[in-house]
Amino acid sequence: MENYLVAMAVFAGLYALLALGLNVVWGMTGMINLGLVGFFGLGAYASALLTRAHRAPIVLGLAAAALVTAAAGAAMALTTARLRGDYLAIITLGFSEVVRLVASNELWLTNGTDGISGIPGPWRGRVTPQTFNVVYLAIVALAVLAVFALCQRIRSSPYGRVLRAIRDDDQVAAVAGKRVIVFKVQAFAVSAAILGLAGALWGHYTSFIAPDVFTPLVTIYVVLALTAGGTGNNVGAVLGAALVIFLMEATRFATGWVGMLKPVQVAALREALIGGALLVVLRVRPRGLLPERLARS
Amino acid sequence: MPREIAQLLLNGLMAGTILAVPAIGFTAIYAVLRFPNFAIAAHLTIGAFAGWLANVSLGLPAALAVGVAFVVAGLAGVLNDELILKPLRPAGALTTAIAAVALTLVLENVVRFVFGNDLRGYDLPIRRDWQAAGLRIAPQQVHNFVIAVVAMAAVFLFLAFTRTGKAMRAVADNPMLASVKGIDADRVARLTNFVAMGLAGVGGVLVGLDTSIDPLTGFRVILSVFAAAVVGGLGSIPGAVVGALTIGVGEELSLLVLAPAYRTVVGFAAILVVLTLRPRGILGERAY
Numbered sequence: 001m002e003n004y005l006v007a008m009a010v011f012a013g014l015y016a017l018l019a020l021g022l023n024v025v026w027g028m029t030g031m032i033n034l035g036l037v038g039f040f041g042l043g044a045y046a047s048a049l050l051t052r053a054h055r056a057p058i059v060l061g062l063a064a065a066a067l068v069t070a071a072a073g074a075a076m077a078l079t080t081a082r083l084r085g086d087y088l089a090i091i092t093l094g095f096s097e098v099v100r101l102v103a104s105n106e107l108w109l110t111n112g113t114d115g116i117s118g119i120p121g122p123w124r125g126r127v128t129p130q131t132f133n134v135v136y137l138a139i140v141a142l143a144v145l146a147v148f149a150l151c152q153r154i155r156s157s158p159y160g161r162v163l164r165a166i167r168d169d170d171q172v173a174a175v176a177g178k179r180v181i182v183f184k185v186q187a188f189a190v191s192a193a194i195l196g197l198a199g200a201l202w203g204h205y206t207s208f209i210a211p212d213v214f215t216p217l218v219t220i221y222v223v224l225a226l227t228a229g230g231t232g233n234n235v236g237a238v239l240g241a242a243l244v245i246f247l248m249e250a251t252r253f254a255t256g257w258v259g260m261l262k263p264v265q266v267a268a269l270r271e272a273l274i275g276g277a278l279l280v281v282l283r284v285r286p287r288g289l290l291p292e293r294l295a296r297s
Numbered sequence: 298m299p300r301e302i303a304q305l306l307l308n309g310l311m312a313g314t315i316l317a318v319p320a321i322g323f324t325a326i327y328a329v330l331r332f333p334n335f336a337i338a339a340h341l342t343i344g345a346f347a348g349w350l351a352n353v354s355l356g357l358p359a360a361l362a363v364g365v366a367f368v369v370a371g372l373a374g375v376l377n378d379e380l381i382l383k384p385l386r387p388a389g390a391l392t393t394a395i396a397a398v399a400l401t402l403v404l405e406n407v408v409r410f411v412f413g414n415d416l417r418g419y420d421l422p423i424r425r426d427w428q429a430a431g432l433r434i435a436p437q438q439v440h441n442f443v444i445a446v447v448a449m450a451a452v453f454l455f456l457a458f459t460r461t462g463k464a465m466r467a468v469a470d471n472p473m474l475a476s477v478k479g480i481d482a483d484r485v486a487r488l489t490n491f492v493a494m495g496l497a498g499v500g501g502v503l504v505g506l507d508t509s510i511d512p513l514t515g516f517r518v519i520l521s522v523f524a525a526a527v528v529g530g531l532g533s534i535p536g537a538v539v540g541a542l543t544i545g546v547g548e549e550l551s552l553l554v555l556a557p558a559y560r561t562v563v564g565f566a567a568i569l570v571v572l573t574l575r576p577r578g579i580l581g582e583r584a585y
Contacts, residue, residue, distance in 0.1 A: 032391045034335075034398055079572050086333045086531070087572060089394050090523045093335065094565040097520050105558040216516070220402055223395055268409040275402035282385055282396050 006133045008245055010205055013140035014198050015241035018218075019225040020144075020151050020234060021194030026223075027232035027292070028160060029187040030167030031077070032089045036195050036222055038096030039069045041214035043196025044203040045103060045110060048119045051204070058122055058204055065200035066193040073192025074185050081181040096216065103211040115210025119203045136205050143201060144238065147194055151234045154190075163187055217271060221248070224278040230288030239290060247277065300431050305549040311438045313525075313545020314445045315507065319500030319518070320525035320537040321452060322493035328469035328532040329489040332390035335397040336377065337497045337522065338515035339404035344370035344498020345510040346408055353420045359506055362419070363444055366502045367495040374494020375487050377404070383486070401516070409512040418509045419502075441503050448499050449538065452492065456534070465489055469532070517561075521548065524564030528571050530581020539579050543567070 018040060025031040033039075046068045047061030056064075076095060080088040103110045110116065122139065124132050154160045165173040166180055174180045203209045221244055229240025251270045261269070281288070319341055326334045347369035348362040357365070377400060385396045426433045456462040467475040468485045476482055497515075500522075504514055521544055529540025544567060548560040555562070571578055 030391075032394065034395070079569060083572065083576050085391050086327070086394065087527070087576070089333055089335075089391065090527060091568060091572070093398075094520050094523060094568060098562055098565050101558060101562060105556060216398070217402065220399055223399075227395075262413070264413050265410050268406040272403045272406035272410070275399040275406070278399040279381055279396055279403070282388070282392065282399075286388055286392070 003130060003133055006137050008249060010133070010137050010140050012242045012245040013137070013144050014202050014205075015222065015225055015245055016144050016238040017140075017147055017198035017201070018195060018222040019229065019237035019241045020147050021191045021198065022222055022226050023232065023234060023237045024151060024154065024191035024194065025188055027226065027237070028155060028167065029163045029184060030085070031184060031188060032085055033092045033188075033191065034089050034219060035092035035094065035096030035099075037214045037216060037218040038092070038099040039073060039192045039195035040199040040202070040218060041096070041099050041103065041209075041211075042072060043069045043199030044209045044214070045116075045199075046196070047200030048116050048203040048209055049109065051120050052116065052118065058120060061204070062197060062200045065196040069196025069199075070189040070193040073195075074189040077185045077188035078181075081184050093216075096214070096219065100211045100214055103214070110211075113211055115208055115212070116203075117208045119207045119209065121204045121207055124207070140201060140205075143197065147197075148234055148238065151237075155234060159183075217274070220274055220278060224274060224281065226288075227278065227286070228281045228288055230290035230292060232292030233288070233290050236288050236290035236292075240288065243289075248274070302550070302553070304432050305552060306546060307432055307434065308438075309546030309549035310542060311434075311442050311545070312549060313542035314442050314449075315500065315503040316518070316521055316525050316545050317538045317541035318445050318448055318503060319497045319522050320529070320541045321449065321534055322496035322500070323522055324526040324529070324532055324534060324537040325465075325469075325489055325493045325496075327526070328534070329465060330386070330486060332386070332393045333397070333523075333531075334382070334493075335394060335519070336374075336382070336400045336404070337494070338519040339401040339408075340370045340374050340377075340494040340497040341501040341504070341515035341518065342405060342408055342510070342512060343373050343501070343515075344495075345501030345505045345514050346412060347498065348502035349417055349419060349505060349510060353417075356420075359419065359421070359440070359502070360444065363448075363499055363502050366498040367448075370498020370501070371491040371495030373404075374490045374497070378490045379487070405512050405516065412512065414511060416509045416511050417505075419505050421506065437506060441506050444499070445503060448496065452496070452534070455492075461485075461488060520561045521564045524567050527568050528578055530578030533578065533580045533582070536578055536580035543579075 018036065022033060022036055025033050043065035047065040050056045050064050051058055051061040076091055080091055104113050121132065121136065123135060162173060162178050162183055166183055170180050225240035225244040226237050228243055230236025251273055319337060323337045344366035348366035351357045351365040352359060352362040381400055382393055382396055385393050421437060424436045426435050456466055464480045465485050465488065467480055468482055472482065501514060504518060525541035525544045526537050528543055529536030544564050547567060548563045551560060551563045
């Protein structure tokens with residue numbers, strides 16, 4: 001039971017990272033990313049491949065994951081920077097599918113749909129699994145704290161103010177002399193790096209990744225976490241992530257009691273509930289539990 | 298080699314014509330309601346399953362199954378928009394787009410709950426391929442091509458000659474002016490949803506007649522649908538047709554150099570190229 005709770009706390013932390021990452025673009029800059037699971041997956045694969053095949057230290061794997069995803073994010077933001085936001089929505093959604101296709105088909109690199117197993121974890125094998133769990137929770141907690149501090153810093157700085165100005169009206173920001181494209185590309189790259197970092201941490205924790213892990217469902221989980229917590233609010237992002245993990249686990253137990261259903265029906269019910277929850281939140285509490293508060297000027 | 302390329306071109310044109318049907322739906326909703334409605338994927342699946350029920354359980358011929366799929370998917374589209382997406386539209390196009398993704402997830406899983414994950418095929422006679430000048434074509438391909446062309450012709454005639462069709466074009470062109478002229482925007486929105494999601498449903502049947510269906514059918518083709526709409530010019534209906542033919546041919550020709558699994562990547566690459574060089578697409582008007 002303790003192990004289970006620690007594992008859930010680790011996953012909540014990883015989702016908190018994803019929600020914080022999404023908040024930088026969607027909450028602060030008003031850019032959409034409907035394929036964030038693609039960046040999550042790209043980061044996981046980058047770090048797993050580097051540390052497993054090339055025996056690189058895990059820290060290097062994490063850094064590489066952040067760099068690769070940042071580059072991919074910057075490229076996408078640059079391609080669509082001058083266009084309406086809808087194009088970014090389409091292109092990010094497409095990107096996540098391409099990542100999944102490549103991961104499923106490049107057998108020589110990713111081992112296809114069988115996935116990569118035996119991804120190293122810090123001190124895994126040298127300490128008991130229980131200790132490993134606790135150590136990893138501490139690492140993830142540190143990562144969340146660091147990213148949270150970074151996001152708060154961005155939010156309260158003049159830089160964050162420009163991002164909000166772009167979110168609310170990018171023409172006004174442009175008239176005020178801000179180079180909107182530069183800000184958009186930078187924000188998207190930072191956000192993508194955080195998503196990639198979360199993916200890398202995911203792989204080193206579970207020691208196994210496969211294309212199946214990175215389905216569009218994850219994107220919905222994260223959007224739900226951020227929207228429920230409070231778009232634009234970093235505290236809300238972390239809170240929302242914890243809530244989503246709680247909701248997912250609660251439905252796991254709840255559907256366990258419904259004996260008449262087939263496993264595929266139980267799975268369908270849970271996924272529909274998550275999607276439905278997002279629709280309900282958007283409708284009844286679009287600003288989330290902790291709405292963004294702005295300093296009066 | 299030239300014969301192989303000719304065969305791929307022929308297959309590409311056939312595939313592109315099928316693709317054009319849901320692409321018109323996607324681009325029409327974009328033109329009138331100004332948001333990318335990703336729920337087109339779920340409605341394609343709903344249509345595919347409605348057509349399958351009509352064809353396999355009721356024993357109707359494929360052409361009638363297409364009609365059933367159009368009506369069921371169209372009604373589902375109107376209902377889902379009225380109940381779920383329309384109330385969210387004031388929050389902005391991107392929020393509505395997010396909601397559309399969540400809606401897709403819900404609808405897909407409703408289908409999965411009822412039908413399970415198994416692949417299902419339509420009830421079709423098995424016929425020998427036709428051959429001419431060294432090119433092969435399946436009678437079913439021709440059949441699907443005709444259904445797609447008839448569906449598209451109906452849309453074009455509807456938009457060009459009926460009063461309602463003209464009202465739809467007016468709203469797409471200039472919503473403010475249309476409302477000044479007394480066109481009921483709500484009614485046009487409902488109608489657009491009905492026709493567009495109905496077309497998505499027809500697309501689902503065509504995919505089902507071509508291969509087989511499961512709850513993820515819609516999601517699997519959606520990247521090609523986006524690519525068709527963006528390449529042709531988001532919001533332009535003739536553009537969607539040109540874009541779909543381009544993507545269909547491109548996906549087939551890619552088989553010369555790429556593994557078949559990467560066909561849909563061609564669509565993504567095409568989106569990137571078009572957005573870099575000519576964001577408004579082949580026939581679109583503006584993209585910023």
